[in-house]
Amino acid sequence: MAAEPVKRITDIGPPHYEKFLHPMVKKNYGMWKYHESLAPGVLCHVAESGDKLFTVRAGSPRLLSTATIRMFADLAEKYCGGYLRFTSRNNVEFLLDNQANIEPLKKDLQAAGFPVGGTNNAISNIVHTQGWVHCHSSATDASGIVKCVMDALYDRFTHENLPAKLRIALACCLNMCGAVHCSDISILGVHRRPPQINKDLLPKVCEIPTLISSCPTGAIRSATYEGKPSVEVVEEQCMYCANCYTVCPAMPLNDPENDGISIWVGGKVSNARSAPKFSKLAIPFIPNEPPRWPGVVDAVVNIVEVYAKHAHKYERMGDWIERIGWPRFFELTGIPFTRYHIDDFRFAGTTFARSTHIRF
Amino acid sequence: MAAEPVKRITDIGPPHYEKFLHPMVKKNYGMWKYHESLAPGVLCHVAESGDKLFTVRAGSPRLLSTATIRMFADLAEKYCGGYLRFTSRNNVEFLLDNQANIEPLKKDLQAAGFPVGGTNNAISNIVHTQGWVHCHSSATDASGIVKCVMDALYDRFTHENLPAKLRIALACCLNMCGAVHCSDISILGVHRRPPQINKDLLPKVCEIPTLISSCPTGAIRSATYEGKPSVEVVEEQCMYCANCYTVCPAMPLNDPENDGISIWVGGKVSNARSAPKFSKLAIPFIPNEPPRWPGVVDAVVNIVEVYAKHAHKYERMGDWIERIGWPRFFELTGIPFTRYHIDDFRFAGTTFARSTHIRF
Amino acid sequence: MADETKKTPKLDELEKGPWPSFVKEIKQARKVNTMCDDLLGQLETSYEEKKGHWKHGGIVGVMGYGGGVIGRYSDMPEKFPKVAHFHTMRVNQPAGWFYTSKALRTLCDIWDRHGSGLTNMHGSTGDIVFLGTKTDELEPCFAELTKEGFDLGGSGSVMRTPSACVGQARCEWACYDTMKLCYDLTQTYQDELHRPAFPYKFKFKCAGCPNDCVASIARSDMSIIGTWKDSIQQDDAAVAEYAKKGMDIQKDVCDNCPTKCMSWDGKKLTIENHECVRCMHCINVMPKALRPGKERGATILIGAKAPIIQGAMLSSVLIPFVPAAELLDTIKELTSRIWDFWSEYGKNRERIGELIQRVGMANFLDAIGLDPVPEMVSAPRDNPYIYFKKEE
Amino acid sequence: MADETKKTPKLDELEKGPWPSFVKEIKQARKVNTMCDDLLGQLETSYEEKKGHWKHGGIVGVMGYGGGVIGRYSDMPEKFPKVAHFHTMRVNQPAGWFYTSKALRTLCDIWDRHGSGLTNMHGSTGDIVFLGTKTDELEPCFAELTKEGFDLGGSGSVMRTPSACVGQARCEWACYDTMKLCYDLTQTYQDELHRPAFPYKFKFKCAGCPNDCVASIARSDMSIIGTWKDSIQQDDAAVAEYAKKGMDIQKDVCDNCPTKCMSWDGKKLTIENHECVRCMHCINVMPKALRPGKERGATILIGAKAPIIQGAMLSSVLIPFVPAAELLDTIKELTSRIWDFWSEYGKNRERIGELIQRVGMANFLDAIGLDPVPEMVSAPRDNPYIYFKKEE
Numbered sequence A, B: 001m002a003a004e005p006v007k008r009i010t011d012i013g014p015p016h017y018e019k020f021l022h023p024m025v026k027k028n029y030g031m032w033k034y035h036e037s038l039a040p041g042v043l044c045h046v047a048e049s050g051d052k053l054f055t056v057r058a059g060s061p062r063l064l065s066t067a068t069i070r071m072f073a074d075l076a077e078k079y080c081g082g083y084l085r086f087t088s089r090n091n092v093e094f095l096l097d098n099q100a101n102i103e104p105l106k107k108d109l110q111a112a113g114f115p116v117g118g119t120n121n122a123i124s125n126i127v128h129t130q131g132w133v134h135c136h137s138s139a140t141d142a143s144g145i146v147k148c149v150m151d152a153l154y155d156r157f158t159h160e161n162l163p164a165k166l167r168i169a170l171a172c173c174l175n176m177c178g179a180v181h182c183s184d185i186s187i188l189g190v191h192r193r194p195p196q197i198n199k200d201l202l203p204k205v206c207e208i209p210t211l212i213s214s215c216p217t218g219a220i221r222s223a224t225y226e227g228k229p230s231v232e233v234v235e236e237q238c239m240y241c242a243n244c245y246t247v248c249p250a251m252p253l254n255d256p257e258n259d260g261i262s263i264w265v266g267g268k269v270s271n272a273r274s275a276p277k278f279s280k281l282a283i284p285f286i287p288n289e290p291p292r293w294p295g296v297v298d299a300v301v302n303i304v305e306v307y308a309k310h311a312h313k314y315e316r317m318g319d320w321i322e323r324i325g326w327p328r329f330f331e332l333t334g335i336p337f338t339r340y341h342i343d344d345f346r347f348a349g350t351t352f353a354r355s356t357h358i359r360f
Numbered sequence C, D: 001m002a003d004e005t006k007k008t009p010k011l012d013e014l015e016k017g018p019w020p021s022f023v024k025e026i027k028q029a030r031k032v033n034t035m036c037d038d039l040l041g042q043l044e045t046s047y048e049e050k051k052g053h054w055k056h057g058g059i060v061g062v063m064g065y066g067g068g069v070i071g072r073y074s075d076m077p078e079k080f081p082k083v084a085h086f087h088t089m090r091v092n093q094p095a096g097w098f099y100t101s102k103a104l105r106t107l108c109d110i111w112d113r114h115g116s117g118l119t120n121m122h123g124s125t126g127d128i129v130f131l132g133t134k135t136d137e138l139e140p141c142f143a144e145l146t147k148e149g150f151d152l153g154g155s156g157s158v159m160r161t162p163s164a165c166v167g168q169a170r171c172e173w174a175c176y177d178t179m180k181l182c183y184d185l186t187q188t189y190q191d192e193l194h195r196p197a198f199p200y201k202f203k204f205k206c207a208g209c210p211n212d213c214v215a216s217i218a219r220s221d222m223s224i225i226g227t228w229k230d231s232i233q234q235d236d237a238a239v240a241e242y243a244k245k246g247m248d249i250q251k252d253v254c255d256n257c258p259t260k261c262m263s264w265d266g267k268k269l270t271i272e273n274h275e276c277v278r279c280m281h282c283i284n285v286m287p288k289a290l291r292p293g294k295e296r297g298a299t300i301l302i303g304a305k306a307p308i309i310q311g312a313m314l315s316s317v318l319i320p321f322v323p324a325a326e327l328l329d330t331i332k333e334l335t336s337r338i339w340d341f342w343s344e345y346g347k348n349r350e351r352i353g354e355l356i357q358r359v360g361m362a363n364f365l366d367a368i369g370l371d372p373v374p375e376m377v378s379a380p381r382d383n384p385y386i387y388f389k390k391e392e
């Protein structure tokens, strides 16, 4: 507590990545020639030099204890000189120069409960966020839903038998910390009631002009409460985005019976074939059903299975839906089309069907 | 003046169309089977009954004297029992039951200066508006420009040698009384200076709240002038749409040196193949150059010729441009791309290029 | 006479060239009507000065009507007194713009007596436009018109003159009787046509098939566009004939089908009608072989308009399919609910399409009692700003 | 010890099933760290009550930094005192998320000493997320991290931790060195990363090719996506081999090309490279036969973000092509102009993409000194509301 003042180190940035590269990666950096898929979760990258690097990818709950990370370190040391990486979707990848180590590594991983897969036309890990584990803002949990959905889609992770890649993401509130807005299937936590204003707390913790301007729809108006400046919410103008709560703790929206989950489909990020696109609303609301979230699980599995059955080879979810048309999507999945599906925000006018192209 | 009060007839609507139908039309109404094109401007409709109706279509300046209308009546009587019609693009159509009359009718029409054509993949008549002939609102003339452009495109009216239909429309101000916003090529009169407020007249002829709310961009603010309520225009917020002038005569925008013409391309109305779509900006401004409007004529002819050369069969202007991409359109036509081409109105965000799909 | 004739060196340039000249038309009218001389004079001035010389319209019309006449005054009345007044009269065209020579002569005679002798055949909305007359000729001209069975069309905040493509009168593709519907709507709404009672204008256009030869989807607040529900009628022999005559069925027809639901094996054309979006392309290309199905009707769309104020709009799907026989009744019922809503909530000079965007399509549907269907949208919303209702 | 362990019947359900369980992870951590017991207790409460029990974050952090720590407090501190504070530390990941086992062990050791022993590998932005500690552990933990060569990542209104796809380290398609660019940008902007000075957050993501394996176009204010300018490198023998092995080149490759610029005559694949939009499909499908061209670099795009406030955005093209060698300098220059403009005109909590929509792309381009090019738009404007400049 009253120790010698040490010279603080700051602004050093992350360690240089080169320190962590497998020697074969370092040698062939920028000189990879092609790759092959050896099995679900197993890739082989071939360099101009002829070198072959093998990657074994395992699924991860992302929320990892140091014990598990150390277990990964053990495996990396056992099979690949200690070299490993994580992916942009939170899987772990072991980098091997010896093909013979692939099977033993897979066995060890499976024994430890970590499935190998997620490559090519498998469903990879669900990008997700904090939920009830850590965030104040969440309308639903994150890790729990991911666990249940991936339990149900386990075979889709370990097999590459979909028409194309299928990316699922989850965000526990409209801030959308996972790239939920451009996923084949998005699971999104939503509120359905306006903020409950804590009028006593408000003047102490919030700046009123900032609060008012935070509302995308202008639903927050200045008001007075017990003679002091406060705000009120025009309920019909509120669409429960919780941005007011983000800037002001005195505006919580949590409501166990009215919070829940919406499902969005057909987004993508890659430029392969079609341009990147947003996910669109499929199911406006499913109640929160901990601990096993059956409603969400069924909804996602249903969409995956209908897609798997009907899409053409190489067709991402959104491209498939665009080919068959949205009415057919709702018909095939049995999802009801409601007033909520019709956009009414800024660009709503661009989403009306402005042609007579109709399938009957 | 002080005559006997006659019983006024009102609210009778137009005469019933049946009165004006050719007997063959009446007989086969709703029972046409197919049609064939016999020559540019000449169609043959075949009924289930086997009857054949021949149509000869002639171009028209739309602005017609009674003398010319009587001349059409003469021809109709001479060749087709007095039956004729006008089209939705202001051409005149003679309806014949005797094929032998086609050639003599064509000869008479041509002798009178009325070209036969406009069918199929020809350029049909230019849908247009009043211009300096009758409207107070016009930023340019209408009939004069149409005349000069059609003079230049005459052979495209009398021949069906384009990849697809090519529809040109003209409107002399942003009210767009011709369906200019969905044409293959649109010619649109534009102002480029804010309204000149006639402050003395204003309070007498205009309602100030209506005036203020008429401005799409909120550029008009209330102000006082000599103690009386008036308005002022925030010049940077004005985009010269003239809607204020429409509701208030004291806000004229006419300005000989700054008024002129813009050219828009790639719109369509039909649902054939692709959905209907808006025309997009090609050339932001060409000065008014009466009497022969060389700038506009050259611009339109250039676009038509580049299209004729590069588009595939059945490809409307907009479909062609979408296939090759807008950068290529600007390259092929030599039209410069400017800041004005980038949208900045309501839906601007939907027009930014949100992918890496780029041709180099 | 010769002296009175204005010199028009600029306009004379527009008599040159092969396309018929509107200047020739005005000069021709000048032979019988001196108004046209001043019109030429003023127009020549515009051509010299590069600006219009008409004043903002005033309110003129015929007794008991609030529309049908556009008031127009010269801003140089001293110089061109004969066009000091130069109002237009919009005369409601017969559906489909069909005429007999006799009817045309009647109109010409009336207009020569009461106006400039100049017309537009036709205006962009579809009316016969009588181009230029004085205030005190309006009523007599109207009397003669009605006597001959003609009436005025619309202007101002009224239902505007409906129009229709040629439809079943001459087109094999018309999926309903456009001219009849147009006529019936015009007659049904005579009051709404002549007496402004709306927030703004409201236009109907009737097109017999998705080719939309009256541009209804671009220019009418309510667009009624013919379509069919069953399969395209197909005549295999005729297909073979097209092929024999040199048509490349694969390239010209199948490859241009937007849903790629057609296939051609060199002998037989197969259409997966379940996937067809009724774009008309294949039918357009092979009119002898393919025809719209037999279960015919129309799609009803809402909201097209020019740019002012909220930007131009195309109409959007409101009812995907109404059988032909039910069209008139359905439209009448629908329209009355729409007009009620618009009259109550529409702002001054707000078109129905703008109002729908402002209040939201779902609220609009609620108000007019229609259920949402996915055919109404090109895609569901992509933003999560959903106004959930309390009761649910 | 056994007594202290919270009962978690609901959470226990989440230990079932084949997918690795986060509950197991928390329970594993509980073995060494008692914080996790209270975390389980609170989480079980959330699972019972269907609501979160965290309070809105307060401002906590390490000395001299304005970001990198997310303050978090329980709203039931009496019941779960060990998570009364439960802040996360965002530790800047090494580019490409490469590690040695040694580095991982170092991180684990530090975190076991100073925090919950729970992590996210990794957070959505890319950071190593140390999940849960007390305020007074922040500074000691930071000291140990920096000593070992690690530093904090971003939070708040700063440049956020940049991230990159695996790129040239293991991918044959990387058109520039994503990891190096990511590292260089992170180092260049250390001050902007740690000390909030912007209207809001600013994210960079580096993807080596248009497959965009870091979702940069969806999630970064500036997206740098590799591409090439010349022709696709083509190995005809390898194409033939794919065909021999049963690939349907016509159907699988050519028919899926968005510009249909490929043709296959059964022997030879021809690409009209002039028409290619570099979508990657054909290369993805035949990695042995086709490769990006040799003239490599990147497209720079601007403005992606999540929905709040103006709706979600994808990045849009700002510079169609920058050669790989010029990338770092170009981005640095461009970024400084963009940040200047944003700092001056951006409203509080306004992302750059929102600012551009608000002021107009053309004005933004003027301000940062870029000429407009048609590659920036999917189509030119369709409305005639043009702000003409006076000088022209």
Ligand code: SRM
Pocket: A035, A043, A086, A087, A088, A089, A090, A091, A118, A119, A120, A121, A124, A125, A127, A164, A165, A167, A182, A183, A184, A267, A268, A269, A270, A271, A272, A316, D096, D164, D165, D166, D167, D170, D171, D172, D173, D211, D212, D213, D214, D215, D284, D285
């Ligand atoms: C390891 C990783 C990059 C990283 O730095 O971590 C990666 C690596 C590869 N990606 Fe990816 N992609 C990775 C995330 C992504 C993402 C981002 C995301 O999912 O959030 C995308 C965009 C997804 C989208 O569009 O929504 C992505 C879109 C692609 C595509 C385009 C797929 C498509 O058809 O749309 C390809 C090409 C392909 O697979 O044919 C590709 C191909 C590849 C290749 C084959 C590239 C190569 O030659 O090495 C790599 C092996 C892929 C595989 O899983 O089969 N990668 N890839 C990421 C693995 C995530 C995971 O654990 O599953």
Ligand code: SRM
Pocket: B035, B043, B086, B087, B088, B089, B090, B091, B118, B119, B120, B121, B124, B125, B127, B164, B165, B167, B182, B183, B184, B267, B268, B269, B270, B271, B272, B316, C096, C164, C165, C166, C167, C170, C171, C172, C173, C211, C212, C213, C214, C215, C284, C285
């Ligand atoms: C006479 C007229 C209807 C009327 O009630 O007056 C008409 C009549 C026919 N149209 Fe049309 N169309 C007429 C205006 C239109 C319009 C409206 C417009 O131009 O403002 C359109 C929409 C144009 C657009 O998309 O911008 C129109 C889009 C079509 C199409 C679709 C063309 C396409 O590929 O996009 C067809 C089918 C075709 O030609 O293959 C068609 C076909 C036809 C057919 C062949 C229908 C038939 O079987 O009788 C008629 C002869 C067409 C011809 O000119 O070759 N008609 N047609 C109109 C003649 C206007 C003129 O004088 O030129």
Ligand code: SRM
Pocket: B128, B129, B130, B134, B135, B136, B137, B175, B176, B177, B178, B179, B246, C057, C070, C072, C088, C090, C120, C122, C123, C124, C125, C126, C127, C128, C129, C153, C154, C161, C201, C203, C218, C219, C220, C304, C305, C306, C307, C308, C309, C351
């Ligand atoms: C005569 C005509 C043009 C022509 O030469 O054909 C015409 C002429 C005028 N139109 Fe129009 N419009 C005419 C068809 C149209 C059309 C086309 C259509 O109906 O299919 C449109 C676009 C479609 C639409 O309704 O959106 C059209 C959109 C406008 C607008 C913009 C309306 C809007 O909501 O954006 C205005 C402005 C207004 O109403 O104040 C306008 C206003 C006017 C006024 C009355 C000028 C004014 O500001 O008061 C023009 C009188 C000119 C004159 O001196 O005669 N006119 N106007 C057309 C009517 C003739 C007829 O009855 O057949």
Ligand code: SRM
Pocket: A128, A129, A130, A134, A135, A136, A137, A175, A176, A177, A178, A179, A246, D057, D070, D072, D088, D090, D120, D122, D123, D124, D125, D126, D127, D128, D129, D153, D154, D161, D201, D203, D218, D219, D220, D304, D305, D306, D307, D308, D309, D351
């Ligand atoms: C930890 C993380 C989620 C995760 O579980 O991975 C996260 C967690 C939070 N995000 Fe996020 N965001 C995280 C990545 C993202 C991303 C994805 C990305 O960066 O690629 C996005 C979408 C992309 C974007 O930037 O638009 C994202 C969009 C937001 C937003 C909405 C921003 C917007 O402009 O719309 C907010 C709201 C805010 O900033 O006030 C937000 C706010 C938050 C806050 C700080 C909550 C708040 O309102 O203050 C969350 C703290 C949770 C907690 O208790 O730990 N977070 N956030 C991610 C950061 C970890 C890391 O550093 O690696």
Ligand code: SF4
Pocket: A129, A130, A131, A135, A136, A137, A138, A139, A171, A172, A173, A174, A175, A176, A177, A178
């Ligand atoms: S999505 Fe919302 S609730 Fe979830 S971590 Fe991000 S800010 Fe928190």
Ligand code: SF4
Pocket: A194, A195, A214, A215, A216, A217, A218, A219, A220, A233, A237, A238, A239, A240, A241, A242, A243, A244, A245
């Ligand atoms: S939740 Fe969103 S819409 Fe509702 S008041 Fe708060 S900021 Fe406004």
Ligand code: SF4
Pocket: B129, B130, B131, B135, B136, B137, B138, B139, B171, B172, B173, B174, B175, B176, B177, B178
């Ligand atoms: S487009 Fe404008 S100027 Fe031309 S007739 Fe219509 S309102 Fe008048």
Ligand code: SF4
Pocket: B194, B195, B214, B215, B216, B217, B218, B219, B220, B233, B237, B238, B239, B240, B241, B242, B243, B244, B245
């Ligand atoms: S011209 Fe248009 S933008 Fe300018 S002040 Fe008038 S209404 Fe507003």
Ligand code: SF4
Pocket: C165, C166, C167, C168, C171, C172, C173, C174, C175, C207, C208, C209, C210, C211, C212, C213, C214, C226
């Ligand atoms: S819209 Fe259809 S039905 Fe009407 S004329 Fe055109 S092609 Fe024929």
Ligand code: SF4
Pocket: B273, C256, C257, C258, C259, C260, C261, C262, C271, C275, C276, C277, C278, C279, C280, C281, C282, C283
């Ligand atoms: S009408 Fe159009 S969509 Fe239908 S089969 Fe023919 S070309 Fe295809």
Ligand code: SF4
Pocket: D165, D166, D167, D168, D171, D172, D173, D174, D175, D207, D208, D209, D210, D211, D212, D213, D214
């Ligand atoms: S974005 Fe391209 S370069 Fe980067 S890992 Fe993915 S495929 Fe490889």
Ligand code: SF4
Pocket: A273, D256, D257, D258, D259, D260, D261, D262, D271, D275, D276, D277, D278, D279, D280, D281, D282, D283
């Ligand atoms: S990269 Fe895409 S656009 Fe280019 S040739 Fe290959 S498939 Fe076609």
